[in-house]
Amino acid sequence: MTKITSHPVETALQEHARICRDLVITSIVGEPDHSDALDLADDLDVFVASVDKVVAAFGDYAASTLDVSRANVQRFFHDQLRNALEGNAIYEITHGWGTEK
Numbered sequence: 752m753t754k755i756t757s758h759p760v761e762t763a764l765q766e767h768a769r770i771c772r773d774l775v776i777t778s779i780v781g782e783p784d785h786s787d788a789l790d791l792a793d794d795l796d797v798f799v800a801s802v803d804k805v806v807a808a809f810g811d812y813a814a815s816t817l818d819v820s821r822a823n824v825q826r827f828f829h830d831q832l833r834n835a836l837e838g839n840a841i842y843e844i845t846h847g848w849g850t851e852k
Contacts, residue, residue, distance in 0.1 A: 759815075763808035770801040785845075792844045799832045806831050 777790040810828025
């Protein structure tokens with residue numbers, strides 16, 4: 752009898768869904784301080800890491816089925832959301848709060 756295994760991307764998606772379901776976003780009450788900003792950035796980081804694992808799973812699957820090179824999987828499928836947000840949203844949360852725009 753052949754054991755049916757989960758699709759590798761489905762497994763990553765299920766873990767992502769669990770993380771999203773269980774993630775409790777920081778509530779800022781009263782006057783915010785730097786600690787609030789860091790806590791909110793940490794929440795975003797948990798979400799980002801989870802999305803990046805799903806994207807990496809797509810890359811790994813593409814490498815195993817479509818002959819996408821390991822170098823291209825590393826380059827185009829790993830840490831994509833983190834790289835996009837570190838200098839933007841995460842920076843704004845941790846360094847830009849409380850400044851006049």
